[in-house]
Amino acid sequence: MKTIASYNNPMDAHLLHARLEGSGIASYLRDENMITLDWLAANAVGGIRVDVADEDYERALQILKAE
Secondary structure, X not given: OEEEEEEOOHHHHHHHHHHHHHXXXXXXXXXXXXXXXXXXXXXXXXXXXXXXXXHHHHHXXXXXXOO
């Protein structure tokens, strides 16, 4: 798994997650619950990280850049 983006706002992380899933790329939101429960901890834990499988990394980056 590789991280392609990190967000402090859960909505932004979910938007990217939905775009990736809609393009056929499975993604995982790491630390989502931690940030949702205590948004002040976002900087301490590195935000909500959007992870994809190693084999989907390049394609996921192209989708991220098309934003």
